[in-house]
Amino acid sequence: MTAMVMKLAEMLPPVLAMGAWFKNTVCAVQGDTALISGSAGDLGDAEACRTHERYARELLGGMAQPPVAIAHDLHPDFHSTCFAAELAGELSVPLIGVQHHHAHIAAVCAEHGVTEPVLGLALDGVGLGTDGAAWGGELLRVEGATFQRLGHLRPLPMPGGDRAAREPWRMAAAVLHELGRSGEIGVRFADEPAAATVATMLQRDLNCPRTSSMGRVFDAAAALLGLCLYQAHDAQAPMLLEQAATRYIAVHGWPRANSSDWLITPSGQLDLLPLLAKLAEEEDAGRGAACIHATLAAALADWVFQTSHRTGVATIVCGGGCFFNQLLIRGLNESLAHSDLVLLLPQALPPGDSSIALGQAWVAVHKINGHT
8 A cells, every 4th residue: 555645734632533534545644744545436336445454554553653543524324433443443543523524624735734723614515513414514613633613515305315416307396495496307308207206305305404515506507407317426526517607707707796696694504595596597507607606705705704803714615525626725715815814725645535544643633632
C-alpha cells in the first residue's frame, strides 16, 4: 500500500481513523504527520472490506506508537465503523465517533492548519446526522473537536429512501409534491410505472425520509430538466447538470441570479424551492442548468455572509463531494470576491469522502488534547 504523507501544523497524539463508506480511506496521525491510505473503494462488497482492513492494519503496524484512540463515522452499520470497534477492542483504546460533515470540514482545516473557529459549508450526497436524519447541505460552526449546526437546506422527501438517490425522477417528483403539484407527477413521468405509487407515497408520507442533501437537490434539478432520470453511476446527474451548464455559459455567459429564487429563514434554513419551481417550468435544459449554478452560488454566498455577520466568523471552509463541481466553486468565489470572507477549499485531497478519514483523525486528536 502506498500512503499519502501530509505534514500538519502541530504535534498531535497517535490516532487511527477508519473513514466512512464511499471511496474509503484510512488515516494514521502521529506527531506532525498524517498518513492517508489509497482508497479501498466503496465498502459494499467483501473485497473492498478486506482491502480496508488490510490498509488499516498496515498503517497500524507502521505507527511508532500505538494509537490512543480509533475514530470512525457515526453510522453504526458501516463496515469501517464495525472494524473500528474490533480494532479498539484489540488495542483496549476508546472509540471516537465523528459526524460525517464535521469530518469533511475538519479535513480541510487539517490541510490548511486552521485551528480557529470556521464556518463549514458541507455539501454532499448523504451523511448520518446527529439527529439520525440524512444530512448533506449543512452550515456548521466548527472549532476543533466541536461543531454546531447553524443551518441546513430545506429537507426534501426521498420517496423510496436510498432508491431516490439512484432514480433522480423520484426527487423531481418530491419537489413537485412540496410545491403542491402532486397531480403533475403522473403526467410528467408518465413513462415511469411507479409514478402513481410514488405520488401516493408522497401524499401519505410513506417511506419518504427527509434529507437536507445538496446532492439530492442537484438530482431533482437534473430530472426536472430532463437531463437524467436514472443514474448509471455515482453523481451522474450532477455531472450532466454541470456539463449542460458549462456548454450554455460558454456561449451565453452566466445568467443573472434572482434573489427571489431562495429564502433564508430566521432559523438559518436555506430554502431552494422557489428555484426548483422555476426549473420545473424551464424548457431550455442548458439555460436551466446554468440558472441553478448561478443561483446556488449567489444563495450560498448570501447564506454564509449572513451567518458570518451574525457569528463574527469570517473563514469559510468548503467540503463534501458537491465541491467537485468546478462551476459551483467558480460561482461561489465570484460571489464572495468583494466580501471580507476568506474561502478555503480542499487542495491536497479531493473534497469527497476519501478525505473523511483525515477529518475524523483531526477531530479525534483535538478531542483527546482537550481542544475545542
